[in-house]
Amino acid sequence: NAGVTQTPKFQVLKTGQSMTLQCAQDMNHNSMYWYRQDPGMGLRLIYYSASEGTTDKGEVPNGYNVSRLNKREFSLRLESAAPSQTSVYFCASRGRMGSPLHFGNGTRLTVT
Amino acid sequence: TQLLEQSPQFLSIQEGENLTVYCNSSSVFSSLQWYRQEPGEGPVLLVTVVTGGEVKKLKRLTFQFGDARKDSSLHITAAQPGDTGLYLCAGKTGANNLFFGTGTRLTVIP
Numbered sequence: 001n002a003g004v005t006q007t008p009k010f011q012v013l014k015t016g017q018s019m020t021l022q023c024a025q026d027m028n029h030n031s032m033y034w035y036r037q038d039p040g041m042g043l044r045l046i047y048y049s050a051s052e053g054t055t056d057k058g059e060v061p062n063g064y065n066v067s068r069l070n071k072r073e074f075s076l077r078l079e080s081a082a083p084s085q086t087s088v089y090f091c092a093s094r095g096r097m098g099s100p101l102h103f104g105n106g107t108r109l110t111v112t
Numbered sequence: 113t114q115l116l117e118q119s120p121q122f123l124s125i126q127e128g129e130n131l132t133v134y135c136n137s138s139s140v141f142s143s144l145q146w147y148r149q150e151p152g153e154g155p156v157l158l159v160t161v162v163t164g165g166e167v168k169k170l171k172r173l174t175f176q177f178g179d180a181r182k183d184s185s186l187h188i189t190a191a192q193p194g195d196t197g198l199y200l201c202a203g204k205t206g207a208n209n210l211f212f213g214t215g216t217r218l219t220v221i222p
Binding site (some may be wrong): 090 | 116118121145152153154155156157160199202208210212213214215
């Protein structure tokens, strides 16, 4: 069972470059989420999509955009990367409200 | 922003010892979850507690939700090397509002 798949696993960008992080889930979940994880700060919600066709801002949305391409896929885009966006990014999905989050294995992004 | 503080931040113990990890906030949560994360992987849900004062056991792990639903603890009895990992609490306030704690990194030495 694949669950939540994130690509790429690692990425190095120069300041000002753009990139898109991809996430796909095969569990037919309605909701999908993007988090960033930084040392000593836990996971912070960037954006989420409660259902196909909707997206909403989380705690730390500045500098990011998202697209819910279809029910399976939810991408995160950095238009102009900054060193402050160096982090590990996790995608997660959830079925019905109250059910647990299922996380991918993360994308480690370094912006120099 | 709902701040969930976990303590201690780092914990290194010998196999067989007991330990307790704390998760504290000034905010009230409708439920609280505990996750474990291993290197190179995403967090995996261990348990959800919903009722103030609730205690749940998962083998050697005991989870408690505070009476006021602002805090929680995780107690591990006779820790094993397989318990090594990052433990995260997460409090829920609304339909899509799940706030994660700062994490406790546990190392169990054989």
